[in-house]
Amino acid sequence: MAKAKKNKEKTLQFPLIEQARHADNAFLDEAGNTLEHASFEVPSYIDENLLHTLRNYQNQALRNYHFTQTHIQPNPQHVLFNMATGSGKTDLMAALILYLYQEHNYQNFLFTVNTNSVLMKTEDNLVNAASEKYLFNEKIEIDGNTIAIKKVERFPRLTQANTIYIKLSLVQNVFDGLFTIKEGTMGLSDYERHPVAILADEAHHYSASTKSSEKDAENTWESAINKIWNARNNEEQKNLLLEFTATVGFEKEAIYDKYRDKVVYRYPLSKFMLDGYSKQVKRIETSASDEDKMLNVVLLSQFRKYRAQIEGVTGNFKPVIMFKSAKVDISIAATKAFKTLIANLNASKLSNFIKRQQLLDSNDSSALELAYTFYLKNEDRLADIVREIKHDFDPKNVLNVNDKSGNMLEKGQYEALNTLESPNNFYRVVFAVAKLTEGWDVLNLYDIVRITESAATNKDATMVEAQLIGRGARYYPFEIEGVKSYSRRFDGDSSNKQLFLETLHYHTMNEPQYLKQLVGSLKQMDLPTGKDKQNPPIEIKVKSAFKRTDAWRNGKIYYNESVEVPDSYFDSLEKYGINHREDIQRYLNYGSREVDYRTIDLSQNTKSIHVKKFDARYIKKALQKLDFYHFANLKKYLPQLNSMKEFIHDEKWLNADKLKLFLTVPQEYRSEALTADEILKVTIDLLKEYQVKIQSGYVKERGTNKFKGYPIKDYLSNYNKRVPEYDTTTQISGQQHITVHEMPDDFFIYEKAIVNNLEYELIERVKAYVDALRDKYKKAVYLFRMDENMHRESIKSEALKLHQYGKPTQADGKTPSDVHLSGFQPDFILFLEDESDFYFQIFIEPKGMSGDRFVKELWKEELLAYMTTHQGEIEFEDDAVNVKVSGLKFYTKDDGQDTMKQLREMTGIKENQKQEEALLSVE
Structure with missing residues (x-):
C-alpha cells in the first residue's frame, strides 16, 4: 500500500506551478525581447514594508502567484499555497496583502482559521503593531502614501483611501455570521459590497465535504468559505480565496482533484529542512523513567546554554524544553514532579545520576554523552552548576498551558508562550497536551520530551507528535559576533556546534510498537530525522x-x-528523445476493474488488439485536457512549432492522422468492451509521458x-x-x-x-x-x-x-x-x-x-x-x-x-x- 502511494505521489501534476516554472525559464520572446514574467521581481515596496526579508522560496511563491494573476486567463481566483510548517506562510500572507492592495486594489482581507491559538498569533502578526511578532514595519509607506492597517469586525460600507482592513475570525464564527443572523456579525451581503481576499489558514480542515458527503461541522466551514468566495461572481472584480496549509492529503483522489489546478506553490517539509532553513532533528530513544528523562533533558538544555557561550553566541540564547503529555491530569502531575525534582537536586545527586546513566547500555545518545562528559570534567563546580539549574528552572520559569478542559489558559499565558525568544521572557519549560500542534511558532524550542504515562501508540497520536516535531524544528536565528543567520551555519562542520545549537532533540519512549508508529508518521510527513548518535563529518583525504x-x-x-543548442535544433519529437512511431503499443490499465493487467503474466495471458476506433479526435481531446499542451505553453518548449494544427498533424510531431493504436489486454478480453473513455485515458497517459520528455529534453546545451x-x-x-x-x-x-x-x-x-x-x-x-x-x-x-x-x-x-x-x-x-x-x-x-x-x-x-x-x-x-x-x-x-x-x-x-x-x-x-x-x- 505504501509503495502505491509513493508511486502516485511521483505522478502528481500541478499545472499552475509548471506554467510558472516554465515562464521563469523563458527569458526572451521570438523577437528577442525580455518576457515580462521572467523579468518580474518582487516589488520593492514589499521588502521595504516587511520586518523580515523574504527568502528565495517565499519570493518564488509570490512570483508564481503574480504569474497566475497576469498571464493566465481567466485569472485563478482560488489558489493553494502548500508550504512546510515553519516556512513562513504568515510572512507570505503579509507580502500578499501588500501585493493585492497595491497591484489589484484589494482593501478588505478576511483571515480565517479553525483554532484560537492560530488566530491570536496571526492577530499579533498582522494587526498588532505593539507585538514583537508583528510582521510589518511600524510605518507602511507605498508611493509616498502612508498605509494604515485596521483590524475590523465588519468591513466598512465606505472604504477610506490608503487603508487596509483585516478581519480575523474563527471559521466557526464566519459560518455563524452567514447562517445565523446576529447583531454585529457579517452576512453574505457584507462580502458582496466590496471585493474581499480570503486568507484561509490551515486549509486542510476545510475539505470535509470534498472527502465525504457527511454533513458535519467542517462540511459547513467549507461551504461558508465557498459562499463568500463566490459572493461577487457577477462582478468584474471578484472575491479571491487564497488557502495556506502544510498538510494536504493529495494521496486522496478527491483532494487531489479539488486542488490539482489550484496549487500555485509547493515547498515540502523535507526540502525546507534539507535546504537548511530548520534545525536538524534527532531522536533520543530511551527506556528511562519520566523523572530520569526530565533530569536528562535539563542537563542537555543547560549544556546547550553553556555551549552557546563557548561558541561566542551573543544576545539572549535560552533553549526551551517542552514536555508533551497525553492528558491534562498527567501534564499537571508531571509539572509538579518536575518542580520537586529541581527543588531536591544537589551536587551529589547529580554526580551519581550522571555516572549511573553512563553505565546504562541503552543510553547511546551522542548529545547526552557529551553533556555528561562536560559535567564530570567540572565535577568540582557541580554545586555552582546546580545553583544555576535551580535558578533557571525555578517554578516561576515553568509554564503549564492546560486547564481541565485541555484549552490554553488566559491571554497572558498565551502571550508568554508566543514570546519565548524575548529577552524579557524567562520561561525555560512548557508543559502541554494538545494545543501546540498548529499556530505555535516558537523558535528556541530545542527539546521535546514525551511523557510516558498513558501515551498512546496509535497512528493518530504519533502523527500529532510528528506535526509537533515539525513545528519545533523551526530555526532559531541566534547571533554570533552580532550577526544573525536564518539558516543552518554548521552543516558539515567537524565540531559539535550543529548538534547543540542547530538540532532539535525529541526524547521518545523506547517501546517497539510506539517507535514503529512514530517512524511511520515521520515518514508520512517526509520529515527527515535520525537517531541521536555519533555522526561527525568525516574528512576524506587524498593519500600523501x-x-x-x-x-x-x-x-x-x-x-x-x-x-x-540553437532553437533550430528542436524541430521534431525525436530531438526531445521521443521515439514516436506510427504504431503505438500501450497497455490497457484496468485500474478499478477486477482484473489488473499488471498482475498478469504478460508473456502467456495477454494479447495485442488493434483499436479501430482510435483516430485524431482522441489526440485533440487529450491535448485539450492537458494544460501543458496549450499552445502558449507548448511554444516555450517547441520553439520551431508554428501552430497546434502542425503539432497534431505534421509527421515531425504527433502525425495523428497516421497513428495506429495497439493495446495489450488479457486473453479473455473482448475488443468490443473497450470504451471511448479508456481509449482517451490511454492517449492522455501517452501524452503525459511525452510532456515529461519534452520538458527534460529542452536543454540549451x-x-x-x-x-x-x-x-x-x-x-x-x-x-x-x-x-x-x-x-x-x-x-x-x-x-x-x-x-x-x-x-x-x-x-x-x-x-x-x-x-x-x-x-x-x-x-x-x-x-x-x-x-x-x-x-x-x-x-x-x-x-x-x-x-x-x-x-x-x-x-x-x-x-x-x-x-x-x-x-x-x-x-x-x-x-x-x-x-x-x-x-x-x-x-x-x-x-x-x-x-x-x-x-x-x-x-x-x-x-x-x-x-x-x-x-x-x-x-x-x-x-x-x-x-x-x-x-x-x-x-x-x-x-x-x-x-x-x-x-x-x-x-x-x-x-x-x-x-x-x-x-x-x-x-x-x-x-x-x-x-x-x-x-x-x-x-
Whole structure:
C-alpha cells in the first residue's frame, strides 16, 4: 500500500506551478525581447514594508502567484499555497496583502482559521503593531502614501483611501455570521459590497465535504468559505480565496482533484529542512523513567546554554524544553514532579545520576554523552552548576498551558508562550497536551520530551507528535559576533556546534510498537530525522603517497565540452528523445476493474488488439485536457512549432492522422468492451509521458566530441562528508546503506571511501585486477572516486561532467534511444598510464537494476558505450595526443552485466588464477 502511494505521489501534476516554472525559464520572446514574467521581481515596496526579508522560496511563491494573476486567463481566483510548517506562510500572507492592495486594489482581507491559538498569533502578526511578532514595519509607506492597517469586525460600507482592513475570525464564527443572523456579525451581503481576499489558514480542515458527503461541522466551514468566495461572481472584480496549509492529503483522489489546478506553490517539509532553513532533528530513544528523562533533558538544555557561550553566541540564547503529555491530569502531575525534582537536586545527586546513566547500555545518545562528559570534567563546580539549574528552572520559569478542559489558559499565558525568544521572557519549560500542534511558532524550542504515562501508540497520536516535531524544528536565528543567520551555519562542520545549537532533540519512549508508529508518521510527513548518535563529518583525504606521484603533479582527467543548442535544433519529437512511431503499443490499465493487467503474466495471458476506433479526435481531446499542451505553453518548449494544427498533424510531431493504436489486454478480453473513455485515458497517459520528455529534453546545451583535460591536483582534493543517518524521509529513500571504509590499498587514492554496498563491491572487483593492470600499465593504475562533495561550493565542478554527443543508440547498437542534453558525472574513473606516457581513462558507473530509475538512466550507459565504440570521433586538446577515453557498461550487483569482462577486454589483460580466487572471495 505504501509503495502505491509513493508511486502516485511521483505522478502528481500541478499545472499552475509548471506554467510558472516554465515562464521563469523563458527569458526572451521570438523577437528577442525580455518576457515580462521572467523579468518580474518582487516589488520593492514589499521588502521595504516587511520586518523580515523574504527568502528565495517565499519570493518564488509570490512570483508564481503574480504569474497566475497576469498571464493566465481567466485569472485563478482560488489558489493553494502548500508550504512546510515553519516556512513562513504568515510572512507570505503579509507580502500578499501588500501585493493585492497595491497591484489589484484589494482593501478588505478576511483571515480565517479553525483554532484560537492560530488566530491570536496571526492577530499579533498582522494587526498588532505593539507585538514583537508583528510582521510589518511600524510605518507602511507605498508611493509616498502612508498605509494604515485596521483590524475590523465588519468591513466598512465606505472604504477610506490608503487603508487596509483585516478581519480575523474563527471559521466557526464566519459560518455563524452567514447562517445565523446576529447583531454585529457579517452576512453574505457584507462580502458582496466590496471585493474581499480570503486568507484561509490551515486549509486542510476545510475539505470535509470534498472527502465525504457527511454533513458535519467542517462540511459547513467549507461551504461558508465557498459562499463568500463566490459572493461577487457577477462582478468584474471578484472575491479571491487564497488557502495556506502544510498538510494536504493529495494521496486522496478527491483532494487531489479539488486542488490539482489550484496549487500555485509547493515547498515540502523535507526540502525546507534539507535546504537548511530548520534545525536538524534527532531522536533520543530511551527506556528511562519520566523523572530520569526530565533530569536528562535539563542537563542537555543547560549544556546547550553553556555551549552557546563557548561558541561566542551573543544576545539572549535560552533553549526551551517542552514536555508533551497525553492528558491534562498527567501534564499537571508531571509539572509538579518536575518542580520537586529541581527543588531536591544537589551536587551529589547529580554526580551519581550522571555516572549511573553512563553505565546504562541503552543510553547511546551522542548529545547526552557529551553533556555528561562536560559535567564530570567540572565535577568540582557541580554545586555552582546546580545553583544555576535551580535558578533557571525555578517554578516561576515553568509554564503549564492546560486547564481541565485541555484549552490554553488566559491571554497572558498565551502571550508568554508566543514570546519565548524575548529577552524579557524567562520561561525555560512548557508543559502541554494538545494545543501546540498548529499556530505555535516558537523558535528556541530545542527539546521535546514525551511523557510516558498513558501515551498512546496509535497512528493518530504519533502523527500529532510528528506535526509537533515539525513545528519545533523551526530555526532559531541566534547571533554570533552580532550577526544573525536564518539558516543552518554548521552543516558539515567537524565540531559539535550543529548538534547543540542547530538540532532539535525529541526524547521518545523506547517501546517497539510506539517507535514503529512514530517512524511511520515521520515518514508520512517526509520529515527527515535520525537517531541521536555519533555522526561527525568525516574528512576524506587524498593519500600523501599519491601526492608524490607524477599522476598527481601532471596528470589530467578528461571530459567533453558542451556548446549552446540553437532553437533550430528542436524541430521534431525525436530531438526531445521521443521515439514516436506510427504504431503505438500501450497497455490497457484496468485500474478499478477486477482484473489488473499488471498482475498478469504478460508473456502467456495477454494479447495485442488493434483499436479501430482510435483516430485524431482522441489526440485533440487529450491535448485539450492537458494544460501543458496549450499552445502558449507548448511554444516555450517547441520553439520551431508554428501552430497546434502542425503539432497534431505534421509527421515531425504527433502525425495523428497516421497513428495506429495497439493495446495489450488479457486473453479473455473482448475488443468490443473497450470504451471511448479508456481509449482517451490511454492517449492522455501517452501524452503525459511525452510532456515529461519534452520538458527534460529542452536543454540549451549539448555535448561535443571535443574533450578537455583538467589537472588532477586541482579537481581531486580533500573533502568532508557525513554518513547520512536520516531514516524517516522519502528524499533519500531508495538509496543503499552507506558506510565508511578504510582504504589502505594504494590503487585507491583516498584514505577512506564513503560508499554504498554496490559501490564498495565495485571497488573490490577492480582491486582484483590491479596486479594484472600494473603488469601492462606500469606508471599508473589508480581508481578515482568522483564524489559531488569534492566541489560542492565550486562552479568549476560543472566542467567535470560527460554530455551526450553524436547519435545515441542502445547498447545493442540498433534501436535509437533518448536524447539527453544534460550532463552527468560517473562515480569512478580508472586512470591508467603506461611507460610511453599513454593515458587510458575509463569511466565506471555502478547502478542498481531495480525500478524505473535504472531504465530512465540507461542513456548514461549508452553514452559510455558510444564514447567507447566511436573513438575515432573524439578530438582532444592540442597537447593530448596520447590519450584514450572509454566507458564501461553499468556495474550491477554481482557483476550481473559482465562489466569486469568488458574491462579485461578493453585493457587487454587476462584473468588468472589469483584474480579468480580474489573474485570468489568478494562473492
